[in-house]
Amino acid sequence: xxxxxxxxxxxxxxxxxxxxxxxxxxxxxxxxxxxxxxxxxxxxxxxxxxxxxxxxxxxxxxxxxxxxxxxxxxxxxxxxxxxxxxxxxxxxxxxxxxxxxxxxxxxxxxxxxxxxxxxxxxxxxxxxxxxxxxxxxxxxxxxxxxxxxxxxxxxxxxxxxxxxxxxxxxxxxxxxxxxxxxxxxxxxxxxxxxxxxxxxxxxxxxxxxxxxxxxxxxxxxxxxxxxxxxxxxxxxxxxxxxxxxxxxxxxxxxxxxxxxxxxxxxxxxxxxxxxxxxxxxxxxxxxxxxxxxxxxxxxxxxxxxxxxxxxxxxxxxxxxxxxxxxxxxxxxxxxxxxxxxxxxxxxxxxxxxxxxxxxxxxxxxxxxxxxxxxxxxxxxxxxxxxxxxxxxxxxxxxxxxxxxxxxxxxxxxxxxxxxxxxxxxxxxxxxxxxxxxxxxxxxxxxxxxxxxxxxxxxxxxxxxxxxxxxxxxxxxxxxxxxxxxxxxxxxxxxxxxxxxxxxxxxxxxxxxxxxxxxx
Amino acid sequence: xxxxxxxxxxxxxxxxxxxxxxxxxxxxxxxxxxxxxxxxxxxxxxxxxxxxxxxxxxxxxxxxxxxxxxxxxxxxxxxxxxxxxxxxxxxxxxxxxxxxxxxxxxxxxxxxxxxxxxxxxxxxxxxxxxxxxxxxxxxxxxxxxxxxxxxxxxxxxxxxxxxxxxxxxxxxxxxxxxxxxxxxxxxxxxxxxxxxxxxxxxxxxxxxxxxxxxxxxxxxxxxxxxxxxxxxxxxxxxxxxxxxxxxxxxxxxxxxxxxxxxxxxxxxxxxxxxxxxxxxxxxxxxxxxxxxxxxxxxxxxxxxxxxxxxxxxxxxxxxxxxxxxxxxxxxxxxxx
Numbered sequence: 001x002x003x004x005x006x007x008x009x010x011x012x013x014x015x016x017x018x019x020x021x022x023x024x025x026x027x028x029x030x031x032x033x034x035x036x037x038x039x040x041x042x043x044x045x046x047x048x049x050x051x052x053x054x055x056x057x058x059x060x061x062x063x064x065x066x067x068x069x070x071x072x073x074x075x076x077x078x079x080x081x082x083x084x085x086x087x088x089x090x091x092x093x094x095x096x097x098x099x100x101x102x103x104x105x106x107x108x109x110x111x112x113x114x115x116x117x118x119x120x121x122x123x124x125x126x127x128x129x130x131x132x133x134x135x136x137x138x139x140x141x142x143x144x145x146x147x148x149x150x151x152x153x154x155x156x157x158x159x160x161x162x163x164x165x166x167x168x169x170x171x172x173x174x175x176x177x178x179x180x181x182x183x184x185x186x187x188x189x190x191x192x193x194x195x196x197x198x199x200x201x202x203x204x205x206x207x208x209x210x211x212x213x214x215x216x217x218x219x220x221x222x223x224x225x226x227x228x229x230x231x232x233x234x235x236x237x238x239x240x241x242x243x244x245x246x247x248x249x250x251x252x253x254x255x256x257x258x259x260x261x262x263x264x265x266x267x268x269x270x271x272x273x274x275x276x277x278x279x280x281x282x283x284x285x286x287x288x289x290x291x292x293x294x295x296x297x298x299x300x301x302x303x304x305x306x307x308x309x310x311x312x313x314x315x316x317x318x319x320x321x322x323x324x325x326x327x328x329x330x331x332x333x334x335x336x337x338x339x340x341x342x343x344x345x346x347x348x349x350x351x352x353x354x355x356x357x358x359x360x361x362x363x364x365x366x367x368x369x370x371x372x373x374x375x376x377x378x379x380x381x382x383x384x385x386x387x388x389x390x391x392x393x394x395x396x397x398x399x400x401x402x403x404x405x406x407x408x409x410x411x412x413x414x415x416x417x418x419x420x421x422x423x424x425x426x427x428x429x430x431x432x433x434x435x436x437x438x439x440x441x442x443x444x445x446x447x448x449x450x451x452x453x454x455x456x457x458x459x460x461x462x463x464x465x466x467x468x469x470x471x472x473x474x475x476x477x478x479x480x481x482x483x484x485x486x487x488x489x490x491x492x493x494x495x496x497x498x499x500x501x502x503x504x505x506x507x508x509x510x511x512x513x514x515x516x517x518x519x
Numbered sequence: 520x521x522x523x524x525x526x527x528x529x530x531x532x533x534x535x536x537x538x539x540x541x542x543x544x545x546x547x548x549x550x551x552x553x554x555x556x557x558x559x560x561x562x563x564x565x566x567x568x569x570x571x572x573x574x575x576x577x578x579x580x581x582x583x584x585x586x587x588x589x590x591x592x593x594x595x596x597x598x599x600x601x602x603x604x605x606x607x608x609x610x611x612x613x614x615x616x617x618x619x620x621x622x623x624x625x626x627x628x629x630x631x632x633x634x635x636x637x638x639x640x641x642x643x644x645x646x647x648x649x650x651x652x653x654x655x656x657x658x659x660x661x662x663x664x665x666x667x668x669x670x671x672x673x674x675x676x677x678x679x680x681x682x683x684x685x686x687x688x689x690x691x692x693x694x695x696x697x698x699x700x701x702x703x704x705x706x707x708x709x710x711x712x713x714x715x716x717x718x719x720x721x722x723x724x725x726x727x728x729x730x731x732x733x734x735x736x737x738x739x740x741x742x743x744x745x746x747x748x749x750x751x752x753x754x755x756x757x758x759x760x761x762x763x764x765x766x767x768x769x770x771x772x773x774x775x776x777x778x779x780x781x782x783x784x785x786x787x788x789x790x791x792x793x794x795x796x797x798x799x800x801x802x803x804x805x806x807x808x809x810x811x812x813x814x815x816x817x818x819x820x821x822x823x824x825x826x827x828x829x830x831x832x833x834x835x836x837x838x839x840x841x842x843x844x845x846x847x848x849x850x851x852x853x854x855x
Contacts, residue, residue, distance in 0.1 A: 319720075321719065321720070341720065342722040342723075342724070345722045360720060361714070362709070362710050362714040363713070363717075364714070365709060365710065365713050365780070369709070369710075373706065373721045373723070376706055377703060380702070380703060383703075384697060384701045385700075385702065385703070427721070
């Protein structure tokens, strides 16, 4: 990245100085849902040409706020001012007309349509017959794409694009309506390191164009990297706001959780036992090649790498979801390369996937059914499930994991992300595995539940379970692992003991020497 | 949610009760225990097929070929009986169920191994099975006089106050209560339909689970093939033409979600019984059979609307817990 302007400098250089009034202000916003006050007395100002980071644990009210600003919900009390005038957003179209647009975490786009159609869907330029003016739409799409530095063909079907490019289309779509305020809801969650860098550049560009940006993120490094201001939410209220240059990470975390957190990671003295897993020469035709490592009882082995480095694909192959083209996997000395997840579970190797919503759990099923799903054989007699044992098993793990739920009959989908993750981990522990692979175990999980998941991981290792943790968060890797393997472009590029390991080493290894852009 | 589901089935139960009471007010003979037993007997085949179809729909598939399977198996069984009248009914039952299972398994294999959408697969096999009846019989009917007396009498034989056909339906209900509620396969039906990816990552084979749903459904269709031709004492190419839609309608009315993963045995049973009750009530009340269709259709729409409303209410509960729509946010970016 060539330009890495400091916060203050960029604000001063920008055509819109700090002294300019807020383009959007919220005053005394209250929003209740039956039984719960989601927002109580929220005050927030967004300034042109500045990035305001919105920080808070899940459930703090961030998403509700986004929904108020985009016309999905209406506030019960309080007012929204745009450019000093009181504005109402009864519909999404009304919000867009006031120049407030949002880029959602899960981009809402249409795979079968072209880039240009996606950008202009709902407000396509019309010709004098009231039909879509295709040449103009293509031209304007090209202009907008150029403005954000996106090298995309307006006629390309969206389904041919990668996630990062789809994000660019979503941003172009947001800009196609003359946005004054751009809301970005965890925009980097699905992006790789390089793509995140490009997104930052884009944010700088939008700032220079005078847009006010509301940037929602869980990642502190990124907040400190690009935000000018911060606003911290807790329990539906704003607990602090100000300039990023006047705050540090520690204070922000304190504000978020409402208590001081000295150490987010549990202190452990690893008791490393005998070798339980040995992988040699594992290869896949397209995803990874020649991966060899060993794992011991009581050990937490971290896998670090950029998104797309092949870590999840490797783990999925070990779990039997896909087949390796070569290589041997030994579990407890026996040679067994699982050919299906059922075989892996049988061999004592389990995998909690990265995307809980898509892969980890059946949200419509009750908690207890999710938890016992892989253990049904064990709680059956003569082919029939025994309900009492099923509940006993669920209760046992719910207590062990400190699960927060109204009842074990509740559909899993109603739980918070952290609690869903606990159920996913619990369901695997109930199979009494030897090895557990946790793929991004705290992704999308709020700070409080994160600590609980880390604590629990440490306990598991202490009990002699071998843990593989795939993570893209350096603090988590450094805080939890006994040993770290770094992958890049499908290959192992380094293996390090925890002692003496620094973020720089990891970043350089993951990005490839020379190209290493320390963030 | 189970409370919600229970309530949905309870409402359907009330609707049936109301229907019976309304007709009974005018025609007191309707709704007597003997009459209800007759309606149950009359609905038995629909109930059995609705149970099988439920298993398939739970896995987020649909089987359009059940009625063709029923007709083909029925024809084969009737021809077997006509050719070799000495074969005991027990063996014929096994033959019918086995042949139906094979036809169902064929659907299952195609859905599993070729990963084709079930609606397309079963649309194809429906046509194949229906056409095979003609190939098998040359278009000829198997009439009552060609069937052995035992063949025709079996479903009607009264045991402990109920005909065998009703007992078979009751047995099917009992087996399904255990299968769906108390076995790993039943749980797998729900898991596969509820979230295919999550099922894979839990070590459940989606294809194999669906294969078994189709095979079980096929077996029941085959069994019903014999029951049908023996009950009506005739087999021909167009037997049960379009009946698959009645079966699916019974499931939908019973609250089995077409989107998979949601539904109960009680729902399928009540849905089928509801259609049976309407079919029996209207002639008693002197209403044209064409009204039957309109009422069945309206019942389907009502059931779907009601289910959709239930879904929406579920959404409201998520907001109520005010995790700020946490489940949506936490599913986070579609990574990889």
